[in-house]
Amino acid sequence: MWALSLVPARYSAMSMGYVDLGGGPGELAPHTHGAGYGEAPLVEVTDLTEGSSRAPDVSVTLTAARGAIRLGDGDAIDGYTLNGGTPGPEIRARVGDLVEVTLVNTDIDAGITLHWHGIDVPNAADGVAGITQDALAPGESQVYRFVAKDAGTYWYHSHQVAHEQVRRGLLGAIVIEPAAAEAGAPVDVVALAHLYGAAHTINGAEGDLHVDIPAGASARVRIINTDNGALFAWLGSGSFRVLAVDGHDLNGPSDVSDAEVRVPAGGRVDLLIARPADGSSVRLHLGGPRGVVIGPADPEPVRAPTGQVDLLSYGEPAPAPFDATAPDRRFDYVIGRRWGFLDGRPGAWWTINGHLYPDVPMFTVEEGDVVMMRLANHSGQAHPMHLHGHHALVLSRDGVPSTGSPWWVDSLEVLDGEEYEIAFVADNPGIWMDHCHNLPHAQEGLVAHLAYANVTTPFLLGGDAKNEPE
Ligand code: C2O
Numbered sequence: 001m002w003a004l005s006l007v008p009a010r011y012s013a014m015s016m017g018y019v020d021l022g023g024g025p026g027e028l029a030p031h032t033h034g035a036g037y038g039e040a041p042l043v044e045v046t047d048l049t050e051g052s053s054r055a056p057d058v059s060v061t062l063t064a065a066r067g068a069i070r071l072g073d074g075d076a077i078d079g080y081t082l083n084g085g086t087p088g089p090e091i092r093a094r095v096g097d098l099v100e101v102t103l104v105n106t107d108i109d110a111g112i113t114l115h116w117h118g119i120d121v122p123n124a125a126d127g128v129a130g131i132t133q134d135a136l137a138p139g140e141s142q143v144y145r146f147v148a149k150d151a152g153t154y155w156y157h158s159h160q161v162a163h164e165q166v167r168r169g170l171l172g173a174i175v176i177e178p179a180a181a182e183a184g185a186p187v188d189v190v191a192l193a194h195l196y197g198a199a200h201t202i203n204g205a206e207g208d209l210h211v212d213i214p215a216g217a218s219a220r221v222r223i224i225n226t227d228n229g230a231l232f233a234w235l236g237s238g239s240f241r242v243l244a245v246d247g248h249d250l251n252g253p254s255d256v257s258d259a260e261v262r263v264p265a266g267g268r269v270d271l272l273i274a275r276p277a278d279g280s281s282v283r284l285h286l287g288g289p290r291g292v293v294i295g296p297a298d299p300e301p302v303r304a305p306t307g308q309v310d311l312l313s314y315g316e317p318a319p320a321p322f323d324a325t326a327p328d329r330r331f332d333y334v335i336g337r338r339w340g341f342l343d344g345r346p347g348a349w350w351t352i353n354g355h356l357y358p359d360v361p362m363f364t365v366e367e368g369d370v371v372m373m374r375l376a377n378h379s380g381q382a383h384p385m386h387l388h389g390h391h392a393l394v395l396s397r398d399g400v401p402s403t404g405s406p407w408w409v410d411s412l413e414v415l416d417g418e419e420y421e422i423a424f425v426a427d428n429p430g431i432w433m434d435h436c437h438n439l440p441h442a443q444e445g446l447v448a449h450l451a452y453a454n455v456t457t458p459f460l461l462g463g464d465a466k467n468e469p470e
């Protein structure tokens with residue numbers, strides 16, 4: 001068992017684990033060429049690009065380097081910066097813009113990448129070391145190109161040794177705004193929460209983020225949880241509306257006055273918060289006393305309410321853009337935990353459908369499939385599950401159908417004992433990670449992939465570039 005658990009020093013994700021066809025036809029592309037695969041020609045992930053040679057509308061260079069991160073009077077943390085700071089610059093684009101980001105590695109020996117968390121980019125731009133690219137060694141650079149399709153709140157982070165590099169600073173916010181500025185839109189505020197060492201920060205600073213807007217005006221606060229555990233947000237007074245989850249607007253959101261809202265690890269929640277007409281200020285708590293203060297005063301922190309917004313029933317229903325009642329494929333993603341060996345190390349490791357990494361399912365689809373996935377968790381801990389390249393619609397939780405607004409997710413927290421059914425359309429060919437965003441859990445093997453049947457990758461896990469996406 002010990003010998004069988006050893007992960008080779010270089011191997012292709014295409015040979016990882018076993019193929020799971022979810023009851024549909026086909027087979028997975030081989031990782032060597034010329035094997036006479038089916039009818040469809042093989043496509044490499046590197047071919048799955050934005051495609052045009054169009055000039056970028058938004059062009060950013062991000063230079064990554066080792067550096068000390070100093071917060072307040074605390075000790076400096078040994079970390080990483082992007083353009084000299086962390087988080088990296090906030091990137092803003094409009095729907096339809098071509099975004100081009102050049103990532104440069106100055107001196108980070110382990111290599112780096114950037115992944116566009118929640119943005120359904122073409123696979124070649126997904127930034128996963130060993131799957132869609134090699135990690136960039138010091139002195140190397142890479143250009144990521146994609147068209148901003150869906151307005152919303154997203155973030156970017158390294159996907160090389162992610163459990164370490166994200167924690168130490170290789171991350172930032174990216175916001176896609178609607179194609180045209182809306183008259184009377186609320187004031188737009190990003191609140192990116194990140195834990196550096198022991199310092200809880202918002203947009204890289206300890207303490208409250210102050211947003212001074214006129215009495216009676218409103219703010220759209222884009223909460224981004226870049227940590228490994230869930231973040232809870234609540235208001236000190238008044239009410240908020242949940243405008244969006246994971247970059248997708250909710251339909252018919254109502255006022256919430258006595259409940260907190262959960263932001264899973266990796267997830268985003270946009271809240272609409274009004275500053276009262278009487279000129280008082282409002283405190284939005286993010287996980288504790290710190291938060292975002294709307295208005296000039298400094299309202300006292302209050303305790304979290306006991307209620308929680310349940311997105312399964314929040315907002316108004318609307319028709320789904322696809323029929324999830326007769327899916328082409330059904331997959332189980334059942335998370336458990338058992339004793340065994342992970343790469344030779346004994347321990348109680350996460351399992352997927354009873355298997356230990358890397359003997360995990362390759363969820364295999366064909367373009368156009370409607371896919372239903374059952375995410376169940378019997379592992380004793382919560383897991384914020386993140387599927388790359390797609391947004392899934394939540395259908396039910398513990399057998400109770402969704403009755404609120406369509407609830408689209410890319411980062412869905414599945415608590416211990418819970419079971420969700422989600423569905424999505426396989427409309428973005430590639431090889432896509434589907435993993436826990438409590439990043440140490442991913443590093444402990446809570447990782448599988450969604451693969452399109454005719455797509456293969458020339459990159460290797462391990463190998464000369466030392467690709468280690470988790
Ligand atoms: Cu935010 Cu696979 O990652």
Ligand code: CU
Pocket residue numbers: 382383384436437438441442446
């Ligand atoms: Cu987990």
